[in-house]
Each structure stands twice: as structure tokens, then as C-alpha cells.
Amino acid sequence: MKVLGIETSCDETGVAVYDTARPGADGLRAHAVYSQIALHAQYGGVVPELASRDHVRKLLPLIRQTLAEAGLVTADLDGVAYTAGPGLVGALLVGAGVARALAWALELPAVAVHHMEGHLLAPLLEDPELAPPFVALLVSGGHTQLVAVEALGRYRLLGETLDDAAGEAFDKTAKLMGLPYPGGPQLAKLAQDGRPGAYRFARPMTDRPGLDFSFSGLKTQVLLAWQGSDRTEQTKADIARGFEDAVVETLAIKCGRALDAADCDTLVVAGGVGANRRLRARLEEMASARGGRVRFPRPALCTDNGAMIAFAGALRLQAGQRESAAVHVAPRWDMAGLPPLDAAVQADAGTVAEQECGAAAR
Structure with a gap:
């Protein structure tokens, strides 16, 4: 399964492709991160509206670049994963909107990924025995x-x-x-x-x-x-x-x-x-x-990146998790409410996000 991962929770635009047919780190076919540090430096911190607009400008070119580096085209993909929260609501909506549109157009399953679960699982990407x-x-x-x-x-x-x-x-x-x-x-x-x-x-x-x-x-x-x-x-x-x-x-x-x-x-x-x-x-x-x-x-995988989202998303897609066509994000999202991965789940994570956080945005 080749999964496109999209990360736009704050001030980094991250895209990656993870292939479950390859073991461990070899499964990471390509990944790229664009940082907005220069954009926000003059303000001394992240400006949410500027972050959202920059994700709009950078995300599609970064997807094209990452697919090209992986030697793939969109028709080769088997699924799309995206960060649905927690994070800045505007930034999250950019990634979620693009991911859902791609999945709909390509008739692929999509899955919403918890940002912190992505971080938590990142070490397993390179150490499959962990x-x-x-x-x-x-x-x-x-x-x-x-x-x-x-x-x-x-x-x-x-x-x-x-x-x-x-x-x-x-x-x-x-x-x-x-x-x-x-x-x-x-x-x-x-x-x-x-x-x-x-x-x-x-x-x-x-x-x-x-x-x-x-x-x-x-x-x-x-x-x-x-x-x-x-x-x-x-x-x-x-x-x-x-x-x-x-x-x-x-x-x-x-x-x-x-x-x-x-x-x-x-x-x-x-x-x-x-x-x-x-x-x-x-x-x-x-x-x-x-x-x-x-x-x-x-x-390189400690900071926000698309690789951890593609990897976590691949695990959840393999477990049977799928999203509805609606675009849901959750700026606040309790990781304890996630469905387990040790059994197949048929869950709409967007709905889960709404129920668990009470602060989801469409």
C-alpha cells in the first residue's frame, strides 16, 4: 500500500509517500518539508493566518515534487493520510481539504491522523522491531x-x-x-x-x-x-x-x-x-x-513532517479505518480517544474527533 501523507498542523508543510510493501525505513519512498521560519521571523512567532496562506501556496507543488522524487504518479497511490489535529484550525483545514479532494478525485480511501500519534509512531518507522x-x-x-x-x-x-x-x-x-x-x-x-x-x-x-x-x-x-x-x-x-x-x-x-x-x-x-x-x-x-x-x-523526523503522517496513516488504513467524504479537523483532540490499531476498525475519525474534542471545525 502506497500512502501519501500530508502534514500542515502549524508552520511546516510536510509531504511524504510511505510504501508498506518495503520494510522499515526503506518504505519511505520520498519526503519533503517546507519550513515557514523566514515568513514568521519578523513577528517573533507563528502568525496563524499567514501560516494557512503559505500552506495553500506550497502544498500542491510539494506534493508534485515528492511524487516525482518517489518515481510515482497519483494513479500509483493506494491511500491518503492527513493531519486532522491538534493544531491551528486554518492550517489543518488546508491539508485536510487537499487530502480529501485528492482522495475523492482518485477514488482512494483517506484517513485522519492525530498529530501526536504521528510523532509517537515515528521511531517505529525506522525500527520495525520496536x-x-x-x-x-x-x-x-x-x-x-x-x-x-x-x-x-x-x-x-x-x-x-x-x-x-x-x-x-x-x-x-x-x-x-x-x-x-x-x-x-x-x-x-x-x-x-x-x-x-x-x-x-x-x-x-x-x-x-x-x-x-x-x-x-x-x-x-x-x-x-x-x-x-x-x-x-x-x-x-x-x-x-x-x-x-x-x-x-x-x-x-x-x-x-x-x-x-x-x-x-x-x-x-x-x-x-x-x-x-x-x-x-x-x-x-x-x-x-x-x-x-x-x-x-x-x-529530521523529530520536527513536524509528512513521513510520520504517511506511516501512521498507513497503519490505520491497513487496520480498516476510513473517513467519510466530509472534511473534519480538530484543533484540540485527546489522543486517548483514538480507536485501537490491534483490530480492524471501521471508524469515521472526523466524527471521533468531534466527539472527543468538542471543538472540531468543518
């Missing part, structure tokens, strides 16, 4: 969640952020320190020159039981340190290192607790922050000390 049960850390600009994966499609939320997501905290901290947009990668790069221990910030909510996160207070600590510093380049790097160490150590502590809570020894990490080098190294160290293992997708 199988549940495991604990997933989903860590990105919009989400920080710990999820017990009991089977594919069966997810139990263990903990999540109560305010800013880790990636959002990176971006906001970078902005208050005057770093250019997007700030998270810039702060991580700056932290490489920082001296460990020069600034030590709190590890939020690690002094109490539980698996939830909170990073808003950490930002305030950094702001106070920044305002009271001499603001030299070395001090800036030291503060960046102190902040990064605090986030990384907090995530590592909570991941260890989550593995204990789920009685599991495998951790899967996905999402944009999962590309952070120091986080990868620390989680590898933590898992090794426990006699367990941790798995990451390659950095």
Missing part, C-alpha cells in the same frame, strides 16, 4: 506528555505539562534573552559554550510525587538571572546552559518515574525537542543505568 509496551515522551513546542503505550492505538496519559511545553519554554526563554526566532535551537546552540553549574536553576515539580510538568516558573528564574547579570557573551551562554540542564534533568527524572509507573524498560522519545543533543545523551544515560533502552527517530 513494539509496545513502552513509555513515550512526546516533547515539542506545543506538547510535553508522558504516555503509556499498551498497544498501537491504546494510549494512557501518565503526565503532561500544566503550562508551557518544554519547546515553548525554550523559545520564550530565548526570546527574553534576545536570541533570534526560532529561539529554541538558538538557545541550545548557545548552551554548548556554557559552563556547567555556573547557573543552577530549579528542576520544577521533581521535589514531589507525580508525572506532570511545569516550566513557567523556570522561565521566571532565567529572566531574573538575566536581568541581574552583566550580559556578556559568556554569561549569556552560562545562563542558556543552566536553563537547558534544568529542562533536560527534569525530563529525565520524570521519564524514570514514568517507566517505574508503567513497569516498563523501554522509552520512546519523539517531537521537536527530541532532537536536542543533551537531552538524548541524558536519556541514554538514564535508560542504560536502569538496564533499559531509549529510542529516538532521526533528527
Whole structure:
């Protein structure tokens, strides 16, 4: 089955083709991502209306490019998968509308994919032997969640952020320190020159039981340190290192607790922050000390991309899931409400999205 995947949940336009007849990573026939960083940089953050318009401009050319790189034409496709949520409603509607139109015109089945399930399953794309049960850390600009994966499609939320997501905290901290947009990668790069221990910030909510996160207070600590510093380049790097160490150590502590809570020894990490080098190294160290293992997708598949949507969509299409002709998106969508993948399902995921989220848009 050759599945076209479309991702337009925020500020990246992602397209990919996944072929289930090929094993593992070889199934990824082609993928391409167009980033809107330059478009939003002058505003210091994503402008939803501009993001939607840019998806309109870029999506069809990117589909043509990806099919050409895969050596395929539209008649070769067997299904279409698209991100239906969560995300920016306008951006989601662009991808959903194009996907549904293609599927209707080509008389193909289409399936709506949960954006975070796409991230969660991305490591399996390159490691087909990886199988549940495991604990997933989903860590990105919009989400920080710990999820017990009991089977594919069966997810139990263990903990999540109560305010800013880790990636959002990176971006906001970078902005208050005057770093250019997007700030998270810039702060991580700056932290490489920082001296460990020069600034030590709190590890939020690690002094109490539980698996939830909170990073808003950490930002305030950094702001106070920044305002009271001499603001030299070395001090800036030291503060960046102190902040990064605090986030990384907090995530590592909570991941260890989550593995204990789920009685599991495998951790899967996905999402944009999962590309952070120091986080990868620390989680590898933590898992090794426990006699367990941790798995990451390659950095290019950590950020939003069409490959994870094509792969997740292929799994759901193979399980029998199909959409109605209506275009549904869900800016807010609880992943726990997804139908399971361990048995054939005949579900209209658009309707599921409406029922679970109460905020679907047509």
C-alpha cells in the first residue's frame, strides 16, 4: 500500500509517500518539508493566518515534487493520510481539504491522523522491531506528555505539562534573552559554550510525587538571572546552559518515574525537542543505568513532517479505518480517544474527533 501523507498542523508543510510493501525505513519512498521560519521571523512567532496562506501556496507543488522524487504518479497511490489535529484550525483545514479532494478525485480511501500519534509512531518507522509496551515522551513546542503505550492505538496519559511545553519554554526563554526566532535551537546552540553549574536553576515539580510538568516558573528564574547579570557573551551562554540542564534533568527524572509507573524498560522519545543533543545523551544515560533502552527517530523526523503522517496513516488504513467524504479537523483532540490499531476498525475519525474534542471545525 502506497500512502501519501500530508502534514500542515502549524508552520511546516510536510509531504511524504510511505510504501508498506518495503520494510522499515526503506518504505519511505520520498519526503519533503517546507519550513515557514523566514515568513514568521519578523513577528517573533507563528502568525496563524499567514501560516494557512503559505500552506495553500506550497502544498500542491510539494506534493508534485515528492511524487516525482518517489518515481510515482497519483494513479500509483493506494491511500491518503492527513493531519486532522491538534493544531491551528486554518492550517489543518488546508491539508485536510487537499487530502480529501485528492482522495475523492482518485477514488482512494483517506484517513485522519492525530498529530501526536504521528510523532509517537515515528521511531517505529525506522525500527520495525520496536513494539509496545513502552513509555513515550512526546516533547515539542506545543506538547510535553508522558504516555503509556499498551498497544498501537491504546494510549494512557501518565503526565503532561500544566503550562508551557518544554519547546515553548525554550523559545520564550530565548526570546527574553534576545536570541533570534526560532529561539529554541538558538538557545541550545548557545548552551554548548556554557559552563556547567555556573547557573543552577530549579528542576520544577521533581521535589514531589507525580508525572506532570511545569516550566513557567523556570522561565521566571532565567529572566531574573538575566536581568541581574552583566550580559556578556559568556554569561549569556552560562545562563542558556543552566536553563537547558534544568529542562533536560527534569525530563529525565520524570521519564524514570514514568517507566517505574508503567513497569516498563523501554522509552520512546519523539517531537521537536527530541532532537536536542543533551537531552538524548541524558536519556541514554538514564535508560542504560536502569538496564533499559531509549529510542529516538532521526533528527529530521523529530520536527513536524509528512513521513510520520504517511506511516501512521498507513497503519490505520491497513487496520480498516476510513473517513467519510466530509472534511473534519480538530484543533484540540485527546489522543486517548483514538480507536485501537490491534483490530480492524471501521471508524469515521472526523466524527471521533468531534466527539472527543468538542471543538472540531468543518
